[in-house]
Amino acid sequence: MSLSVSSASAVDLRVEPVDEVLGRVERSLQVRLDGGSVVRKRRSVGARTDRDTWVRIERRLLGRIGGQGWNGTEQAAVLKGVAQPVWYAGLSWREAERPVMWRADETGLLPGEPVKPGGVLVADPHVPDAWWEGLNASLDALAAQHTARVATPDTVPVTQGHVTEVIRSTFPEASDTAVERWVPAHADVNWANVTGPQFCLFDWEDWGMAPRGLDSASLWAQSLGVPEVASRVRAERRADLESRDGMVMMLFACSKIAGPYAHPEDPRLEPARREAARLMDVLQTR
Incomplete structure (x- = not known):
């Protein structure tokens, strides 16, 4: 499937096809995403998995990442005394022909x-x-x-x-x-x-x-x-x-x-x- 989200310009993931991206995340994290739970936002997509976790996937241009990277969810896992979902795993990759990065983070489910x-x-x-x-x-x-x-x-x-x-x-x-x-x-x-x-x-x-x-x-x-x-x-x-x-x-x-x-x-x-x-x-x- 050819994804229009491969464009290097800003996109809206609420309307762009993301099936190929979801499939890559499933294979890499060895999970099954619940299609009925998918939540699509302007620059991210999330879904529940078959092991009762949540996966959030974000697309970002290289110019919007910078030297500190963009593994904020992973790095927040060390914070003490802060009510947040448990972080389990992360995955990132760059598109082959565009200055675009994708990142997926698997976390615990929200309490509400x-x-x-x-x-x-x-x-x-x-x-x-x-x-x-x-x-x-x-x-x-x-x-x-x-x-x-x-x-x-x-x-x-x-x-x-x-x-x-x-x-x-x-x-x-x-x-x-x-x-x-x-x-x-x-x-x-x-x-x-x-x-x-x-x-x-x-x-x-x-x-x-x-x-x-x-x-x-x-x-x-x-x-x-x-x-x-x-x-x-x-x-x-x-x-x-x-x-x-x-x-x-x-x-x-x-x-x-x-x-x-x-x-x-x-x-x-x-x-x-x-x-x-x-x-x-x-x-x-x-």
Whole structure:
């Protein structure tokens, strides 16, 4: 079968044929993938196996991998105190004629379903108090550890220059975007990457060092369409989000929502703009 996903340009795996890729993974990992469980996303495909594990497969251009590689899920297996699926095995290969890499990771099954599998959060998910305790314990434990990895949300390394560029591209009046403290972060904490009612954080391919508060600010920003949930995130992650770096990260997250590709009907849009104005005022005095 000739796959159109062999193109070196960006593709959407939700619509491209991936049968050949799935077959290669089955042969290499010696598993059978359950076709009825396949979940297709823009740059990844996942499925349950016949040994009650999960396999996630991602396609990435070589230029989006960099010197640290892209075995984030494997490297996250050494983290202590973080609720995440157990990692079992990994596989990667390069396409013969294109600058494209594929990677498959086999992990344990999630303890529940994603809180919000896709789209924007528009209603309170009503996760229990124990869920918030799990979130806090995991993010605090993660930030206390050490890594040489650099976080790459959306496959872009987080640097001071990138933070400043993203914020000022949306809010050019932002005067001081300097970050003081960098800690390990998941770098893609959102309602689609956490399970409920039992907390578990998955999709670790982009974790690494990032400004303090990135993960807390990301979940807060993704909750802005539901004010009571955004307020709960701020209360639970107060230590991060009331720090100066945390506020810079909140502004960074707002910039992504209110940037040039903002959707006028996004329920997070106006709250993000209001919060950005407040944050810029506060940061001027810090």
